[in-house]
Amino acid sequence: MFDLSELERAHRIVGTAVPPTPTHAWPLLAERLGTSVVVKHENHTPIGAFKVRGGLVYLERLKRERPDVPGIISATRGNHGQSLAFAAGRHGVPAVIYVPRSNSVEKNRAMRAFGAELVEHGDDFQAAREEAERRAQFAGLHMVPSFHPDLVLGVATYALELFRATADLDTLYVPIGQGSGICGCIMARDLLGLKTEIVGVQSTEAPSYALSFASGKIVTTETSNTRADGMATRIPDPEALALIRKGASRIVQVTDDEVADAIRAYWTDxxxxxxGAGAAALAAALQEKARLAGKRVGLILSGGNIDFDLFRSWIGTEAAPAAQRAVA
Known part of the structure; x- marks a missing residue:
């Protein structure tokens, strides 16, 4: 997809709006996992998620190559849309974002606040994406896909920061939605000549990439009913799947309850x-705790955009007994 010089240039583009995010070793997380662990805090960006990097790189090229582009359009469950709205605003490009009905209220508000026209359509991400593609053709807008080499190039800049700060990681856990994050980690690792094992993470309620990884071909699912909306994908991208199958060691599936325990662990520790997607890497590492003894583990905390009502109902006080079991 790209070479190291292109990745470093992308990092400079991202750096005009996003300072390098922290990489921290948290002792309580180390106690919980029983091994050395570092967290890459992509929840500390201007949109609260790693996706902002991809939007900045994508819009920079689009505006450079098509200075008269009339506007962009895309579909999202939230962070991709915030990324595009944020980047489009910096370049003076109108942005139309489609989301499924019953999408995160707070993510919807954030996209509007960044200047996007927000349209609610369909019951899931796939339905919203298909409608966005139809409107793009009708209205002459530039359709931004959920997976694209420039998006991967942009988000790979967080992996560049991580690996240059901690080049000795044995295992890195990365959540998978449409695949840009894990593909960026694979590319950065390979370009830097490192041997870190990269492990993808999906929800048991939206396991399309995990099923496709195991079968060697695209496998779709009829539903994606996980509360971890950043991983709610029914149809994998073929290019992403090819890179993941080549560069990842495995994909771990985690339940919504395991994700909820991980959200609580991040808060307490x-x-x-x-x-949800941001906590998935920790949920997978906890599931695989026995195999991590003596290893140096990296976790991608890919975002922190969780609605307050979901936070309260999913991992609030009524879930305290599960939290206590996780600590024990």
Missing amino acids: THNLAE
Whole structure:
């Protein structure tokens, strides 16, 4: 997709709006996992998620190559749309974002606040994306896909920061939605000549990439009913799947309850708020705790955009007994 010089240039583009995010070793997380662990805090960006990097790189090229582009359009469950709205606003490009009905209220508000026209359509991400593609053709807008080499190039800049700060990671856990994050990690690792094992994470309620990884071909699912909306994908991207199958060691599936336990663990152990997909890497590491003894582990906290009502109902006080079991 790209070489190291292109990745470093992308990092400079991202750096005009996003300072390098922290990489922290949290002792309480180390106690919980029983091994050395570092967290890459992509919840500390201007949109609260790693996706902002991809939007900045994508819009920079689009505006450079098509200075008269009339506007962009895309579909999202939230963070991709915030990324595009944020980047489009910096370049003076109108942005139309489609989301499924019953999408995160707070993510919808954030996209509007960044200047996007927000349209609610369909019951899931796939339905919203298909409608966005139809409107793009009708209205002459530039359709931004959920997976694209420039998006991967942009988000790979967080992996560049991580690996240059901690080049000795044995295993890195990365959540998978449409695949840009894990593909960026694979590319950065390979370009830097490192041997870190990269493990993808999906929800048991939206396991399309995990099923496709195991079968060697695209496998779709009829539903994606996980509360971890950043991983709610029914149809994998073929290019992403090919890179993941080549560069990842495996994909771990985690339940919504395991994700909820991980959100609580992040809050109690680091006082960081993680959204569902953001906590998935920790959930997978906890599931595989026995195999991690003596290893140096990296976790991608990919975002912190969780609605307050979901936070309260999913991992609030009524879930305290599960939290206590996780600590025990």
